[in-house]
Amino acid sequence: MPRFFINSKDVFDDNINITGEDYNHIKKVLRLKCEEIVTLSDGIGNEYVAEIKDFGDGFVHTKVIESYKNTTEPPIKVTLYQGLPKSDKMDFIIQKSVELGISRIVPVLTERTVVRLDSEKDAAKKCERWNRISQEAAKQCNRGIIPKIEVPISFKEAIKKVHDVPLSLIPYEKESKNSLKQILKSVGDISEVSVFIGPEGGFTEQEIEEAVNCGLSSVTLGPRILRTETAGITVLTILMYELGDVG
Known part of the structure; x- marks a missing residue:
């Protein structure tokens, strides 16, 4: 039908x-x-x-x-703060995140972001295209909502937005103590999570320090360094398995 x-x-x-x-x-x-x-x-x-x-x-x-x-929406709300990647990687990230159950995606401009937006008009044009991709993905996988893709914001703005969120995660390749598995075992029953993923090249040490000072939890995803288009989807899959409706 x-x-x-x-x-x-x-x-x-x-x-x-x-x-x-x-x-x-x-x-x-x-x-x-x-x-x-x-x-x-x-x-x-x-x-x-x-x-x-x-x-x-x-x-x-x-x-x-x-x-x-509609009964296809997950019981947990996940927002992905995605460091803006090069080429068409953002298209892939949006499509697969929507299929997995993301609630919202916020593109983030970080210190190592290569892509630059020339004007507000350019940002709005990209955002319009990203939202069309979200809608098509939502239609394909029978979502009850169309996850919104917001206009890109700075990293400093992004970390200030999550001060009321029960759990905010920022995977970091130099983190060695806190694993995602350990964090999820300790949080209990929560309804909302924010996930920060760096662009190509990852986050700088200063950005990680600023994020942790704002209450974000720096976590390791294991011994292998994941690409930006892989990391967010990996975290989202784990969250949906542990806290959502996958499994």
Whole structure:
């Protein structure tokens, strides 16, 4: 059954209009007809089974047959603060993190970040593209929400955002005492985690010191140094296994 995300504002009683790119996809690509059934998600956890009733000028009018709560969202909220990587690595990180259950991704500009954003317009353009990737990944894996990819911020801004989060982790290759396994055994039942991943080249010692002073836990992921596009996905997988709904 074809599945689409819709805006919750487009839900009127038992009527839902599908607009934008999905309208063209339904009419010109899938060539769906009246009386065919689609599944719709409002991106905030509500799902609808609906029947196509007619096609208007730029919209598909559907009638709700059944509505229910989405059950695919993990019980833990994880935010990834990702050091902005080069080339198309961010696309891969977003896609796989959304599939694994990430709640939000915040690109971070660190001392060793090579990629530079020329203007606010450039940052907004990249952010718009990243959010499209998030939406497509969410649609593919039956997510109930579309994880938001925020506009890039500085490292100093990022570490200040997590002072109220129960657990904030920052993997660091020079950490030798605190392992992720030990940390997770000691935290108990928590509902939110923040994860900081450095770009190519990792974090500087000064950044790690600043992070720890702000309450983040520096952890080791083992004896092997992981690439930036591998590290976040690895931590997220472990978190979903230990604290989420994987396993």
